[in-house]
Amino acid sequence: MSTTPLEINTPLDGATTSSRASGNPLSSTQITDYDHRQTVGKITVDNPKMTCRGVNVYYGAKQALKNVSLDIGANEVIAFIGPSGCGKSTFLRCLNRMNDTIPGCRVAGEIRLDQEDIYDRSLDVVQLRARVGMVFQKPNPFPKSIYENVAYGPRIHGMVQNKAELDALVIASLERAGLLKEVEKRLEEPGTGLSGGQQQRLCIARAIAVNPEVILMDEPCSALDPIATAKIEELIDELRENYTIVIVTHSMQQAARVSQRTAYFHLGDLIEIGETDQIFTNPRHKLTEDYITGRFG
Amino acid sequence: MNKPIAPAAPARDIKAIVNAGLAHRHAAERRFRLYGLVAISLGLAFVVLMFASIISKGYPAFWQTYIELPVAFDAAVIDPEGKRDPKVLENADYAALVRASLRSLFPQVEGRRDLRALYALASSSAPLQLRAAVLDNPTLIGSTQPVWVLASATVDTFVKGNIDRSLDETLRPIKDQDIAWVDKLRADDRLERRFNSILFNHGDSREPEQAGIRGALMGSFYTLLVTFLLSFPIGVATAVYLEEFAPKNRWTDLIEVNINNLAAVPSIVFGLLGLAVFINFFGLPRSAPLVGGLVLSLMTLPVIIIAGRAALTSVPPSIREAALGMGASKLQMVGHHVLPLAMPGMLTGSIIGMARALGESAPLLMIGMVAFIVDIPKGMFDPATVLPVQIYLWADLPERAFVERTSAAIMVLLAFMILMNGLAIILRKRFERRW
Structure with a gap:
């Protein structure tokens, strides 16, 4: 499935694609060639928070991500969707350099956060991760008290002067994560004793306690029941006011509910990107259409 | 996709085939459990054997035989000048006191060889014990006190029943004469077994009764x-x-x-x-x-x-x-x-x-x-x-x-x-x- 000579050349702004009527009259798909691997859709936004250009990721000899370019706008929720192994999580982990921890993983290309190259030698990864927080697939609170979980980030970064400030920050973070009411009385109890959904919101509280600019969420609801999922989605919607959120999800409904833009990945390629409404109602690439209509994935 | 999936195995009586092999499978499982049980019991048996052997051999060592001697703290032997000088007290011949005391218990014993055997009833630590007592309390000098001293290792071993008295005299480390003395001491209530604190308080020694860990x-x-x-x-x-x-x-x-x-x-x-x-x-x-x-x-x-x-x-x-x-x-x-x-x-x-x-x-x-x-x-x-x-x-x-x-x-x-x-x-x- 290597890059075959392209029949259709899509300009990066995605304004026009040569129309190639498909056999299916119900579909508006313009690109029916499954081997077409150039990104369809507009990758740029007006006020980008992060810009990624030509990102390639290799695990040893295997290439996991092929020449991905996209912008992440400020205060938007962007969803990455795609079948398993498509590289969406890999790309997400490039954004705060969590891939650095994987032996044999190599990232090439350019990723900028506010015009600053995050793979630049002079940039400290600790500083980057304080600015780009992350919430993981499986809720992973530290085996410490609820209070200590939220207080950890501000403490290691030295963001507070005294205990009173820290207390206020912990309370505020729990409040913003919508968890305060449930745990107010038991801040000293271990965070691992909470339910799965509460644990995940605790992880979100922990992430926002350091006031990051971007929050990365790697399938944050895949281990949760529908009620807990609904709460997290509601929270994501509220957090959008202050943060830029990148969410990887397997649930297309979730992507449709929470995100403004959606990017569809397939086998390491960014196939299509666009407004969420357009992706789900009017996909331009046959692969995208197949995926969102449940033909594979 | 609605075609029924054909069975992979040819249609035979699956139940009968499974049942035929069942007895064999269960037997294999029972055999395996039995092997496990045998292995564990063997292991446990050896552990029990080891502990039984060590404990049965070792527990008498926590008890030690003592002899009560009526010791006359003779001023002429200990402090002939009567100055109570600690140096003099330290270097006095306490062994003589032990010997005199043993002689007083068995006045009938005579002859160098027999006397030496008699003196060997008490441990060589007895004089040291007397010296410590005198240095601690010099007013003892001149009085006669009953003192419990360590018995020698041979006496201790005999008292613990580890030497068979029916054996021929030449084959055992303790002679008939010694046995008679020990029996006499026992009859007079002058033998006692006490907790062996020496084992825990002393360093090594060539004399078993004084050796500790x-x-x-x-x-x-x-x-x-x-x-x-x-x-x-x-x-x-x-x-x-x-x-x-x-x-x-x-x-x-x-x-x-x-x-x-x-x-x-x-x-x-x-x-x-x-x-x-x-x-x-x-x-x-x-x-x-x-x-x-x-x-x-x-x-x-x-x-x-x-x-x-x-x-x-x-x-x-x-x-x-x-x-x-x-x-x-x-x-x-x-x-x-x-x-x-x-x-x-x-x-x-x-x-x-x-x-x-x-x-x-x-x-x-x-x-x-x-x-x-x-x-x-x-x-x-x-x-x-x-x-x-x-x-x-x-x-x-x-x-x-x-x-x-x-x-x-x-x-x-x-x-x-x-x-x-x-x-x-x-x-x-x-x-x-x-x-």
């Missing part, structure tokens, strides 16, 4: 202290570095293979290494717990490193990711989260390594901790021996009374082993976390 215990304590202080921090630091910080390349692979091999090196080789390096090259003192501890550290380190790495790998990666994702540096991730979670496992491994070091004797023979040392060591530079070596030394001695002491020392060693392993289990149960 205190010296060896202290030697073991100092040796293990050095071992722990060296091997635990170094082992933990090595494990953390190798597991969390070191790049995975050919060199670290080589180091890992070598550490695993070191854990399997016979311990006597470490003893030879210690002799060549610590004593011959660095000139450290021989027989010292310091050198013993260094050698045992070399032996324990691989065990601690391997246990430590296993404990570190068992910390789930999600905790590491959480910490790194928060912007913790690698050292903060390890120090705040991974190490505290791995610590119970590391401690367990270390304690088990220490228990192994406690039971080790071969490498210590090489560095001279096998000497006959009477003094109780007061530090890690004093000559010392350790419990297992003490057992080895005593097991070599011909006196019947050392047999029970050997077993008693083994019991003490086993008690410490069980204690340490128990502590390891408690630590693990107490602090173990599950995810």
Whole structure:
């Protein structure tokens, strides 16, 4: 499935694609060639928070991500969707350099956060991760008290002067994560004793306690029941006011509910990107259409 | 997609086929369980046998025979000038008092040879005991006091029933004459068995009744202290570095293979290494717990490193990711989260390594901790021996009374082993976390 000579050349702004009527009259798909691997859709936004250009990721000899370019706008929720192994999580982990921890993983290309190259030698990864927080697939609170979980980030970064400030920050973070009411009385109890959904919101509280600019969420609801999922989605919607959120999800409904833009990945390629409404109602690439209509994935 | 899926196996009576093989399968399972039971019972039987043998041999050593002597603290013998000068009191002939006292109990005994046999009833420590009493309380001089002194090891062995009196006189270490004296003393209520505190308070001795394990215990304590202080921090630091910080390349692979091999090196080789390096090259003192501890550290380190790495790998990666994702540096991730979670496992491994070091004797023979040392060591530079070596030394001695002491020392060693392993289990149960 290597890059075959392209029949259709899509300009990066995605304004026009040569129309190639498909056999299916119900579909508006313009690109029916499954081997077409150039990104369809507009990758740029007006006020980008992060810009990624030509990102390639290799695990040893295997290439996991092929020449991905996209912008992440400020205060938007962007969803990455795609079948398993498509590289969406890999790309997400490039954004705060969590891939650095994987032996044999190599990232090439350019990723900028506010015009600053995050793979630049002079940039400290600790500083980057304080600015780009992350919430993981499986809720992973530290085996410490609820209070200590939220207080950890501000403490290691030295963001507070005294205990009173820290207390206020912990309370505020729990409040913003919508968890305060449930745990107010038991801040000293271990965070691992909470339910799965509460644990995940605790992880979100922990992430926002350091006031990051971007929050990365790697399938944050895949281990949760529908009620807990609904709460997290509601929270994501509220957090959008202050943060830029990148969410990887397997649930297309979730992507449709929470995100403004959606990017569809397939086998390491960014196939299509666009407004969420357009992706789900009017996909331009046959692969995208197949995926969102449940033909594979 | 609506086509019915054809069965993979040809249509036969599946039930009958399964049933036919069922008896065979169940029989195989029963056989396996039986093998397991037999293996466990055999193992347990040997453990019980070992404990029964050691305890039955060793428990008499915790009791010791004493003789009551009416001692006349004769002023003419102790302090002829009457000045109560401590120096004079210290150098007086207390053995004469013991001899006189024994003579007074058996006035009919005459002749050099018989008298010498009579004097041998009391332990050679009796005069020392009298001297201590006089120095402690000089007003004793001039009075006659009943004093309980240690019986000799032969008498003790006889009283404990370890010498068959029906044997021919030439075949037993105690003569008919001695037996008559002992019977007389027993009839007069002058024999008593007391708890053997000497075993725990004294160092080694050539006289079994005066020999104790205190010296060896202290030697073991100092040796293990050095071992722990060296091997635990170094082992933990090595494990953390190798597991969390070191790049995975050919060199670290080589180091890992070598550490695993070191854990399997016979311990006597470490003893030879210690002799060549610590004593011959660095000139450290021989027989010292310091050198013993260094050698045992070399032996324990691989065990601690391997246990430590296993404990570190068992910390789930999600905790590491959480910490790194928060912007913790690698050292903060390890120090705040991974190490505290791995610590119970590391401690367990270390304690088990220490228990192994406690039971080790071969490498210590090489560095001279096998000497006959009477003094109780007061530090890690004093000559010392350790419990297992003490057992080895005593097991070599011909006196019947050392047999029970050997077993008693083994019991003490086993008690410490069980204690340490128990502590390891408690630590693990107490602090173990599950995810």
